[in-house]
Amino acid sequence: MKIAVLGGGNMGGAIAAGAIAAKIAEAKDVTISHARPALLERLEKTGAEANITSDNKEAVNGADLILIAVKPWLAEGVAREIAPVIDPSYQAVASVVAGVDFKTLQEWLTIPGGKTPALFRVIPNTAVSLGQSATFICSHNASRQQNEMTLSVFRPLGKVFEVEEKDMTAVTALASCGIAYILKYIDASFKGGQEIGIDAKQSLEIVIQTVKGALALLEANGSLPQEEIDKVTTPGGITLKGLAEMERCGFSDAVISGLKASK
Numbered sequence: 001m002k003i004a005v006l007g008g009g010n011m012g013g014a015i016a017a018g019a020i021a022a023k024i025a026e027a028k029d030v031t032i033s034h035a036r037p038a039l040l041e042r043l044e045k046t047g048a049e050a051n052i053t054s055d056n057k058e059a060v061n062g063a064d065l066i067l068i069a070v071k072p073w074l075a076e077g078v079a080r081e082i083a084p085v086i087d088p089s090y091q092a093v094a095s096v097v098a099g100v101d102f103k104t105l106q107e108w109l110t111i112p113g114g115k116t117p118a119l120f121r122v123i124p125n126t127a128v129s130l131g132q133s134a135t136f137i138c139s140h141n142a143s144r145q146q147n148e149m150t151l152s153v154f155r156p157l158g159k160v161f162e163v164e165e166k167d168m169t170a171v172t173a174l175a176s177c178g179i180a181y182i183l184k185y186i187d188a189s190f191k192g193g194q195e196i197g198i199d200a201k202q203s204l205e206i207v208i209q210t211v212k213g214a215l216a217l218l219e220a221n222g223s224l225p226q227e228e229i230d231k232v233t234t235p236g237g238i239t240l241k242g243l244a245e246m247e248r249c250g251f252s253d254a255v256i257s258g259l260k261a262s263k
Contacts, residue, residue, distance in 0.1 A: 001025045001149060004063035006056050006078055008035030011096055012069030014129040015157065016050060022156030033059040057085050065149055067122075069096040079108035086117050092146045094120035098172060102140040102165060118142035120150050121168060124157065125176045133158030134175040138165045173262035181258055186211060 003025050005016045013036065020027050031051040053059050060066050060082050070078050075097040086093070088111065095105055106116045119140040124133040135154045139147055154160050163171055186207055193203030217228050233240045 001065065001152075002029045002063045003031070003153065004059040004066045005030065005032045006034075006059060006066065006068050006082070007070035007074075008032040008052075009069065009071075010036075010126070011124065011128065012067065015067060015069065015096070015124070015153065018128070018131060018157045019153050020050065024153055024156065031059045031063065056082050060085060060091070063091060065146075065153065066091060066093045066117075067096060068093065072097050072099060075100055076108055079105065083109045083111055086111060088115045088117040092118040092120065092142060092150065094122050094150055096122050096124065098123060098176070106140075116141070118146045121165065122150070122154065123168060123172050123176055124154070125179045127179060128157045131157050135160045136163050136168060136171045136175070137161070138163050138168060140165075169263050173259050177262040178259070181255065182211075 001024065003016070003019060005012045008016065012032065016030055016032050019025050020030055027050045031053060033053050033056050035052050051059075056078055066082070066086070068075060068078055075095070079093075079095075086109065093105070093109060100121070102119055102121065105119050105121075109116050109119070120142065121138050122135060123137075124135040127133045128135065133154075135158055137150060137154065137160060139150070142150070151160055151162075161171065189207045189210075190200075190204045193207060194200055198206065214228070217223070218225065221228070229243070233243065
């Protein structure tokens with residue numbers, strides 16, 4: 001498989017490096033445009049000699065899968081730039097740009113004759129750089145082979161969920177924005193630990209390990225969060241008192257309201 005990544009920043013770089021590391025594509029078959037120094041250094045450390053260019057049209061030449069991984073305000077210009085050189089008979093385009101729907105992508109990528117390539121919308125989160133992303137993918141006019149090709153690129157980078165386009169905004173709020181909300185809880189716990197007398201370094205270590213333990217319980221037991229909460233609480237106990245105070249301050253309502261605001 002030949003892959004072109006247009007935009008070698010944090011997200012595009014993580015996807016390119018992950019595909020090479022997982023041997024989804026050989027380094028010689030991966031072309032990256034406008035790669036940042038951090039990506040070049042990462043590839044150099046792994047000995048991967050991907051193709052680097054500053055020419056987007058050159059990057060997409062011969063690629064089976066073209067990933068647009070640029071900032072939202074650059075997406076239209078990049079898409080219109082490459083449209084005339086895309087061969088829709090076999091090339092597929094995957095946009096990693098949040099908020100750009102298929103209707104818009106079709107408008108940008110229509111070639112003379114009115115044809116457009118197979119399209120994908122892909123929304124990872126920032127944990128993609130560690131191979132721990134929750135990634136959402138939907139497709140438009142893609143063959144089964146193209147669908148599997150795109151899924152294969154992202155499976156090594158975390159967990160992949162196939163969704164319909166109408167659900168992309170909601171899942172973006174839950175996972176892409178949601179990772180910040182989870183980190184906000186960790187930040188509050190870390191600061192709270194200091195207020196009850198634990199030094200900063202140890203407080204963060206304790207909170208991180210506690211979060212890891214909570215996730216491990218959910219995954220190992222296949223349980224709902226409330227089931228695990230019930231195992232920790234006893235009537236009149238300190239955990240129940242703490243949870244009651246959090247709810248009095250609007251903890252659950254604040255989280256749900258934040259998710260709704262992101263949608």
